[in-house]
Amino acid sequence: MPPAQPLDDDTTHTAFEERFGRTALFGRYAHVRIREFPVRQVPVLLATIFVGLVISPLVAMLGGGLAVLGELVDILVLHHGQRALARGTPIKRVLRWSTASAIFQAVTISVAMQMMLFQDQSDAAVQLSFCLLMAASINAGFTLTHHGTAAYARLCIYALTVIGYFIVDIRSAGQIGGMQATNMLIALTMGFITVTFVTFTVTTWRRRTRKELALLSAAADLDAANQELASSQKEMRELSLVAKHANDSVIIFDPNLRILWVNDTFTKLTGYSRDEAVGQKPWHLLGGPRSDREVSDGFVAAVREKRSWRARMLNYRKDGEAIWLDINRVPVIGPNGAVETLISVERDVTQEIRRERELAEAIQRAEDGARAKSIFLATMSHEIRTPLNAIIGMADILADSTLSGEKREYVDTIRSASNALLTIINDVLELSRLDADKVAFEALPFSPGQCIDDCAQLLRPMADEKGLDLIRIGTDRLTPLALGDAGRVRQILVNLLGNAVKFTETGSVTLRAATERDGSGWRLTVDVEDTGIGVPPERAEQIFEEFQQADAATTRRFGGTGLGLPISRALARRMGGDIVLLPPGDRQGSCFRLTLRLGRARQTDQLVAGQDADTLTLPPGMSILLAEDNATNRLLIRRFLRDQEVDLHEAENGREAVEMTADIAPDVILMDMSMPKLDGLEATRAIRLLDMPQPRIIALTANAFASDREACIDAGMDDFLAKPVRRKQLLAALIQAGPVEKPLSNPSSDGVSRPDAAKGTPSWTSPPGSGTTSGESIRSSDR
Numbered sequence: 001m002p003p004a005q006p007l008d009d010d011t012t013h014t015a016f017e018e019r020f021g022r023t024a025l026f027g028r029y030a031h032v033r034i035r036e037f038p039v040r041q042v043p044v045l046l047a048t049i050f051v052g053l054v055i056s057p058l059v060a061m062l063g064g065g066l067a068v069l070g071e072l073v074d075i076l077v078l079h080h081g082q083r084a085l086a087r088g089t090p091i092k093r094v095l096r097w098s099t100a101s102a103i104f105q106a107v108t109i110s111v112a113m114q115m116m117l118f119q120d121q122s123d124a125a126v127q128l129s130f131c132l133l134m135a136a137s138i139n140a141g142f143t144l145t146h147h148g149t150a151a152y153a154r155l156c157i158y159a160l161t162v163i164g165y166f167i168v169d170i171r172s173a174g175q176i177g178g179m180q181a182t183n184m185l186i187a188l189t190m191g192f193i194t195v196t197f198v199t200f201t202v203t204t205w206r207r208r209t210r211k212e213l214a215l216l217s218a219a220a221d222l223d224a225a226n227q228e229l230a231s232s233q234k235e236m237r238e239l240s241l242v243a244k245h246a247n248d249s250v251i252i253f254d255p256n257l258r259i260l261w262v263n264d265t266f267t268k269l270t271g272y273s274r275d276e277a278v279g280q281k282p283w284h285l286l287g288g289p290r291s292d293r294e295v296s297d298g299f300v301a302a303v304r305e306k307r308s309w310r311a312r313m314l315n316y317r318k319d320g321e322a323i324w325l326d327i328n329r330v331p332v333i334g335p336n337g338a339v340e341t342l343i344s345v346e347r348d349v350t351q352e353i354r355r356e357r358e359l360a361e362a363i364q365r366a367e368d369g370a371r372a373k374s375i376f377l378a379t380m381s382h383e384i385r386t387p388l389n390a391i392i393g394m395a396d397i398l399a400d401s402t403l404s405g406e407k408r409e410y411v412d413t414i415r416s417a418s419n420a421l422l423t424i425i426n427d428v429l430e431l432s433r434l435d436a437d438k439v440a441f442e443a444l445p446f447s448p449g450q451c452i453d454d455c456a457q458l459l460r461p462m463a464d465e466k467g468l469d470l471i472r473i474g475t476d477r478l479t480p481l482a483l484g485d486a487g488r489v490r491q492i493l494v495n496l497l498g499n500a501v502k503f504t505e506t507g508s509v510t511l512r513a514a515t516e517r518d519g520s521g522w523r524l525t526v527d528v529e530d531t532g533i534g535v536p537p538e539r540a541e542q543i544f545e546e547f548q549q550a551d552a553a554t555t556r557r558f559g560g561t562g563l564g565l566p567i568s569r570a571l572a573r574r575m576g577g578d579i580v581l582l583p584p585g586d587r588q589g590s591c592f593r594l595t596l597r598l599g600r601a602r603q604t605d606q607l608v609a610g611q612d613a614d615t616l617t618l619p620p621g622m623s624i625l626l627a628e629d630n631a632t633n634r635l636l637i638r639r640f641l642r643d644q645e646v647d648l649h650e651a652e653n654g655r656e657a658v659e660m661t662a663d664i665a666p667d668v669i670l671m672d673m674s675m676p677k678l679d680g681l682e683a684t685r686a687i688r689l690l691d692m693p694q695p696r697i698i699a700l701t702a703n704a705f706a707s708d709r710e711a712c713i714d715a716g717m718d719d720f721l722a723k724p725v726r727r728k729q730l731l732a733a734l735i736q737a738g739p740v741e742k743p744l745s746n747p748s749s750d751g752v753s754r755p756d757a758a759k760g761t762p763s764w765t766s767p768p769g770s771g772t773t774s775g776e777s778i779r780s781s782d783r
Helices: 009-020 021-035 037-054 057-086 091-119 122-143 146-175 180-244 264-270 281-287 293-304 350-402 403-435 447-466 486-502 552-558 564-574 632-640 654-664 681-689 705-716 727-735
Strands: 247-251 260-262 310-314 322-333 339-348 444-446 469-473 483-484 506-516 519-529 579-580 589-600 622-627 646-651 668-671 696-701 719-722
Touching: 009 021, 021 037, 021 057, 021 091, 021 122, 021 350, 021 705, 021 727, 037 057, 037 122, 057 091, 091 122, 091 146, 122 180, 122 293, 122 310, 146 264, 180 339, 180 579, 247 264, 260 469, 264 339, 293 486, 293 589, 310 579, 350 403, 403 589, 444 447, 444 486, 447 469, 447 486, 447 519, 483 486, 483 519, 486 506, 486 564, 486 589, 564 579, 564 589, 622 654, 632 727, 654 668, 654 681, 668 681, 681 696, 681 705, 696 705, 719 727
Parallel strands: 469 506, 622 646, 622 668, 668 696, 696 719
Antiparallel strands: 247 260, 247 339, 310 322, 322 339, 444 483, 483 589, 506 519, 519 589, 579 589
């Protein structure tokens, strides 16, 4: 329970304001003025009688009536002011009203006095007038503490009345005579008496208000102290109950770290009674063979430094059972700055520690499983891609040759099946990379409209074969240039369009595209709508799960692994967008909406344009070393390059590749990563240490993970081609090497044998018809 809040200065000020604020003082001022109205009329009545007997009854009636009128007006205004305050009128307005009425009341008295003085210049009349003005001034002085503006207004008017009288009297007499001097002395004396009396009254009032304020502050402090004491007592009772019956062990130590008190939970947790624990030090009582002494020393150091301390520590019960305790110890600092006591709250976390260890072991097993999965995928990828490389490559070569109809059908079947198998492998690997968050995205300028049109053109032959209309809407109105990963965008679109064509038998596939500004970039929206079999509403979300399709019949009829949509959605979300299946409505088929966030390209950015690999031609005389242990793959590369005017040399392992590099100094090395004697990485490192013009080294491997690419780059390779290698990819990678001046490496003694060792397989050169004049390679350093 929090302690009671003491009365602060604002509270004291509020209480003082309620008694001595302007509103309260005005209330008392008005009340007294109204109540003492009859008393104030006594001197008016006496003055009226005097004037009536000595001067004239008419003057007496006029002067007395005028004075009473001023009093009545003032009383009425004060009464109205009280009622206005009750209705919520601001005090400032009421004070202005009452000040005006006070001025009017003082003026009436002043006029009445002037009427009497100018009718009778006798000493008695003058003295009586001065006495009446002094009484009125004293009466005004009484109100100075409650309504200052009204009081000062009255005093000023009375003083001006006396001063005005003397000015007129002296001007009438033409000099200051004895009578004038006497009257002035009487006026000064009465004025002094009035000032003294008023000053005393004001001083007494101020002293009283200061005492009242002090009393209020003292009362507030006393009240706060009483509340604090009551709250503290209640809190102590509650804390004692909490500590006694808490589920955690509570221990109180003295400054020497000896136990002063323990609660019941401590005895249940440790098995030690309170009498056994009091006077003991915790280490001697609960320590054991496996307890960490450094943790205990940390507690001692924390006490010495007067700071709190928390740690987990292995302790032992009285029966010898080991228990883990989460210990939180806090020092209580006394007024002198020294530690008075220490409070320790300790919780049994034995089960929690056990669960944490089990969880850590489970995480380790999961990580081991993930590593085993990655190793398995990498191994299977390599083992499958290696023969698949030969199958697809040879099928491509056969397809380019002259074949009969039946044989071409066989070749097309082989190519179709091989490509389907490659797609499955790529999908599994892509899914593995997404799970590991190892997919990298580029941010390069490209044309969204051109990218979408290219995808549509790629799928158009498949649509034409099925008699489907492939309709594009809005691609010509897209932003001409944006920043993004064009390859990933193409991958997603090809999957969506491919599914639409695949699952549509008749009708059309419509592609709608639009871009709109999105902050500093663009929001690309592409709808792919078809008239196909559609997706049942209950399967709308399941189709985005891995290895899921609309139903089992769809899988049997159309094939596929069910990985395309999950991979595409994962890629889209990593690019700031998403893929959703729109509600069917009244249309037939399905409609998938792709949204992507693209960056805004500058006008100076160039489009990412790919070369037409069918027209690629390698520089004549380029020297290429193929380091590959698989004879079929070597044959495939020879077939890919047979129409190019290049010198091709072959090595069957990494050591031969190093030796032949030192001997022939090739322009480009196609380096397989997995070879006997020296693998591709070690061979590349050895080549980079040779004192010679360095060739461009391209990894040629069935390992397709991003980590494999990074390993190749780290080893010193320049490019990376994943198997199965297609002829277009190979030519595009080789043409980038070009006949450029290659840097020299630093001389180093790497222990690799020099050119006097075995030379590997013989050099293969282009056929005579290719234009090569000799079978010898041309060293790049000679060009």
